[in-house]
Amino acid sequence: MSRRTVITGMGWVTPLGCDIEQVWKRLLRGESGIRLTTRFDASTFPTQFSAEVKDLDFEAIVGPELAARHATASLNSRFALAAAKMAWANSGLEADPPKRTNRVGVYFGGGEGPLDFTNFAAAAVCGWDRDNATLDAKKWAGIARAKLDRLRELEQDPNMAASHVACMLRAQGPNLNTLTACAASTQAMGEATCIIRRGDADIMISGGTHSMIHPLGTTGFNRLTALSTRNDAYESASRPFDRTRDGFVLGEGSAIIILEELEHARARGANVLAEIVGYGSTADAFRITDIHETGRGAIAAMRLAIENAGLTINDIDYINAHGTGTEENDKIETLAIRSLFGDRATRVPISSVKSMMGHLIAAAGAMEMITCVLAIRDGIIPPTINYENPDPNCDLDYVPNKARPAKVEIALSNSFGFGGQNDTLVVRRFKD
Amino acid sequence: MKQERRVVITGCGVATPFGLGIDRLWDGLNARRSGIRRIESFDPSGMACTIGGEVPPFKMGDVVPKAYRKSTKVMARDIELAVACAYEAAKDASLKTRCMIDRGEAEGPPSVPSTRFGANIGAGLICADLPELAGALQACGDPGDGRFDLRQWGREGMESLTPLWLLKFLPNMLGCHVTIVHDAQAPSNTITCGEASGHLAIGEAFRTIARGAADVCICGGAESKMNPMGVLRQELVGRLVTGHDDQPDRACRPFDASVDGTVAAECGGLLILEELEFARARGARVYAEVVGFGASANIASWHDPEPEGTGIVHALEGALEDAGIMPAAVDLITTFGVGCNAFDAMELAALTKVFRGRSNMPAVAVKGSMGNGGAGSGAVDVAATALALHNNTVPPSLNTETADTGGLLKFADADPYDARINVALSTAYALSGNQTAAIIIRKYEG
Numbered sequence A: 001m002s003r004r005t006v007i008t009g010m011g012w013v014t015p016l017g018c019d020i021e022q023v024w025k026r027l028l029r030g031e032s033g034i035r036l037t038t039r040f041d042a043s044t045f046p047t048q049f050s051a052e053v054k055d056l057d058f059e060a061i062v063g064p065e066l067a068a069r070h071a072t073a074s075l076n077s078r079f080a081l082a083a084a085k086m087a088w089a090n091s092g093l094e095a096d097p098p099k100r101t102n103r104v105g106v107y108f109g110g111g112e113g114p115l116d117f118t119n120f121a122a123a124a125v126c127g128w129d130r131d132n133a134t135l136d137a138k139k140w141a142g143i144a145r146a147k148l149d150r151l152r153e154l155e156q157d158p159n160m161a162a163s164h165v166a167c168m169l170r171a172q173g174p175n176l177n178t179l180t181a182c183a184a185s186t187q188a189m190g191e192a193t194c195i196i197r198r199g200d201a202d203i204m205i206s207g208g209t210h211s212m213i214h215p216l217g218t219t220g221f222n223r224l225t226a227l228s229t230r231n232d233a234y235e236s237a238s239r240p241f242d243r244t245r246d247g248f249v250l251g252e253g254s255a256i257i258i259l260e261e262l263e264h265a266r267a268r269g270a271n272v273l274a275e276i277v278g279y280g281s282t283a284d285a286f287r288i289t290d291i292h293e294t295g296r297g298a299i300a301a302m303r304l305a306i307e308n309a310g311l312t313i314n315d316i317d318y319i320n321a322h323g324t325g326t327e328e329n330d331k332i333e334t335l336a337i338r339s340l341f342g343d344r345a346t347r348v349p350i351s352s353v354k355s356m357m358g359h360l361i362a363a364a365g366a367m368e369m370i371t372c373v374l375a376i377r378d379g380i381i382p383p384t385i386n387y388e389n390p391d392p393n394c395d396l397d398y399v400p401n402k403a404r405p406a407k408v409e410i411a412l413s414n415s416f417g418f419g420g421q422n423d424t425l426v427v428r429r430f431k432d
Numbered sequence B: 001m002k003q004e005r006r007v008v009i010t011g012c013g014v015a016t017p018f019g020l021g022i023d024r025l026w027d028g029l030n031a032r033r034s035g036i037r038r039i040e041s042f043d044p045s046g047m048a049c050t051i052g053g054e055v056p057p058f059k060m061g062d063v064v065p066k067a068y069r070k071s072t073k074v075m076a077r078d079i080e081l082a083v084a085c086a087y088e089a090a091k092d093a094s095l096k097t098r099c100m101i102d103r104g105e106a107e108g109p110p111s112v113p114s115t116r117f118g119a120n121i122g123a124g125l126i127c128a129d130l131p132e133l134a135g136a137l138q139a140c141g142d143p144g145d146g147r148f149d150l151r152q153w154g155r156e157g158m159e160s161l162t163p164l165w166l167l168k169f170l171p172n173m174l175g176c177h178v179t180i181v182h183d184a185q186a187p188s189n190t191i192t193c194g195e196a197s198g199h200l201a202i203g204e205a206f207r208t209i210a211r212g213a214a215d216v217c218i219c220g221g222a223e224s225k226m227n228p229m230g231v232l233r234q235e236l237v238g239r240l241v242t243g244h245d246d247q248p249d250r251a252c253r254p255f256d257a258s259v260d261g262t263v264a265a266e267c268g269g270l271l272i273l274e275e276l277e278f279a280r281a282r283g284a285r286v287y288a289e290v291v292g293f294g295a296s297a298n299i300a301s302w303h304d305p306e307p308e309g310t311g312i313v314h315a316l317e318g319a320l321e322d323a324g325i326m327p328a329a330v331d332l333i334t335t336f337g338v339g340c341n342a343f344d345a346m347e348l349a350a351l352t353k354v355f356r357g358r359s360n361m362p363a364v365a366v367k368g369s370m371g372n373g374g375a376g377s378g379a380v381d382v383a384a385t386a387l388a389l390h391n392n393t394v395p396p397s398l399n400t401e402t403a404d405t406g407g408l409l410k411f412a413d414a415d416p417y418d419a420r421i422n423v424a425l426s427t428a429y430a431l432s433g434n435q436t437a438a439i440i441i442r443k444y445e446g
Helices: A020-028 A058-062 A064-069 A075-091 A117-126 A137-147 A150-154 A160-169 A181-198 A215-223 A231-236 A262-267 A296-308 A327-347 A361-378 B022-030 B066-074 B077-092 B098-102 B130-140 B150-155 B173-182 B194-210 B228-236 B276-281 B310-323 B341-354 B374-391
Strands: A005-013 A104-110 A175-177 A203-211 A252-261 A274-283 A318-320 A410-417 A421-428 B007-016 B036-038 B051-053 B117-123 B216-224 B266-275 B288-297 B332-334 B361-364 B409-411 B423-429 B435-442
Touching (some): A005 A020, A005 A075, A005 A181, A005 A262, A005 A361, A058 A064, A117 A137, A137 B228, A150 B228, A160 A203, A175 B435, A181 A203, A181 A274, A181 A410, A215 B150, A252 A361, A274 A361, A296 A410, A296 A421, A327 A410, A361 A410, B007 B276, B022 B374, B077 B173, B098 B173, B130 B150, B173 B216, B194 B216, B194 B423, B194 B435, B288 B374, B310 B341, B310 B435, B332 B374, B361 B374
Parallel strands (some): B332 B361
Antiparallel strands (some): A005 A274, A410 A421, B007 B266, B007 B288, B036 B051, B288 B435, B423 B435
């Protein structure tokens, strides 16, 4: 038996707040965090709304000293620093810091820091040679050099949040960041679990952080027609599995969990919140734009995760769906669950908290893992809100609109990314 | 735990300023050629450093099946490099993949079942194609003061971007295109940790195969900094050498304290890692066995080098412990040697600490001849290391002839020299960010 990996701390910064318990209550009440976009003027964009983090008091969470030290951190690094600080405190490691710092690692699914759009656009506009309809690279360089800030450019690298957090928490073990699109933080937690199991670290700070609520992020997804454009009813625009769904809603934030080897956690008397028991990862290897029509990659990821846990489909009490609210994802995820679970598919409750939080992209999987742990702890499953119109292609039990009390011992969480990235984790109530 | 499966390197595919393929890299290094010259892919005259390491032109049609040619239109340069490296790596490993079969270069079935074929391809922060994006943005801006009309952009401007625009620049698209072209359906990961990406991706692929989640993995990284934004970013963060535009072949000088700065570049490197028995069963040529992987972080800073190199020390010690190898048994060190004085000093401090007591260790630094290709650099280093070990040859390290390593390292400064290399180590670190990693390979002799 390999080393067991348990969760001993959790923290998040989400569109519904930054406190684990308060956000959980709001999720169980079925509240939506989606509002009109304020991070930039989106008033003429095809999509004018998103799920923004509204009430992050960074300095209050990390303290004035760290806030000053990490003052140049980009938005997503700030999200991660705050979430990691809360998770660290929650795990008890803040009061009792690990002595062997090289046994503490970081594995994030972190997105790139937001582009300095105003200055970038100004340089692009002024550097354009209208007479020849081409970029005047020389002129552009002069303007860009004057306008762009050294540190703001540096902070855009996707490994930066993991770097900041390693410095803050003195984590000198393996440090990695993956960016497999919307599957990133699930993959990060899965790989972090493998690192602990193998013995290359005793503690891994894992999860994700991302914000794509900026002009080019919204542009990119709008051009792909991946976003909902329900501007007249934005609070209910995220409609996973509903027949009238028309795309996902961009969210932002960070979710961080502290993964720890069981004996290490026991030795320090840690409060064990749950155990990660299975991880499966596959690639569709099909198309960059579409999911394979049979859901083969998703099926394989779920099957591998369940096998990795030494369980069967009959052991799964709850599926936390990727459930983005796009036509294609929800149809094929449903098909994949049906294919793998057979007759049991209709009897396993499935829900998508993206209906309330929006899609946190690289951070989505980690946020969803925390909701799975809370569902196990409290015996209640968060709902899929805005579910009103049944879709013949989505005919399973999506826990519509109201949270449902249920005994959840074992939950399965899916994350699927653009280009055919499929990652699944199985999390279980901790038992000796 | 120590009953893990053994993993070997059976193929190396690289795209470097010397061209596509491992032979061009090996020949270029041994002939002491430089791949650095004045940048040609855009007008560099506005940059503080106008030279770079560009990969010579190649045709995407030569590295993908005919039916996939259309998809090459939505590839950033970084993705093109990765796809080219994947083809070269599969060819070098005599691996029959979907790509080779569809191109009519091999008969099916594929050498590896698709569900046992994984990928772990490191990527950088991919720069948007600036002429393309600026061309779209300029229609909504005032060329006088640069003010941008976001409302006009939202209403109509953005429509001038192709619908798939975003997919050109997502870091996981290197891996996605490669897994599609070669039909690799096992775990696929995208490490994005700057210059450390290649080593971390290879290390992760090593673990993936060792634990049984795949039998073969294509792994490494690719990145291009050869675009206006990529070069300017490097300039802004103070990494580029200046005053050497007229002698490009002498500009990037790893461990030479008389010149400070590196040269921006582009490159890619992908290795084929295989479970040993799987490789033997198909009669594959084995370059080396991967025996150690270590990773850590510089926790003093997320953008400045730490003088004592503690993060690198932990990565090196971790890799040695993982391999069960004493420092005295290491026959070759492939340094990261980027050319920036403070970073080179950090690396040298770490090597000096870990290998204290040793002197004249055979060493290689390849960036003097090709510059810093970010996430692509590390895998090129590991590929060069594998070739050196396989050929028992220490290739020359261009521009390190005056390096002062306190007697620790012995670079080949003129001709390659022969050395029996049983164990070789390669290390890397992120310049932006603080990740560090090391890989150890050992000769495999059946």
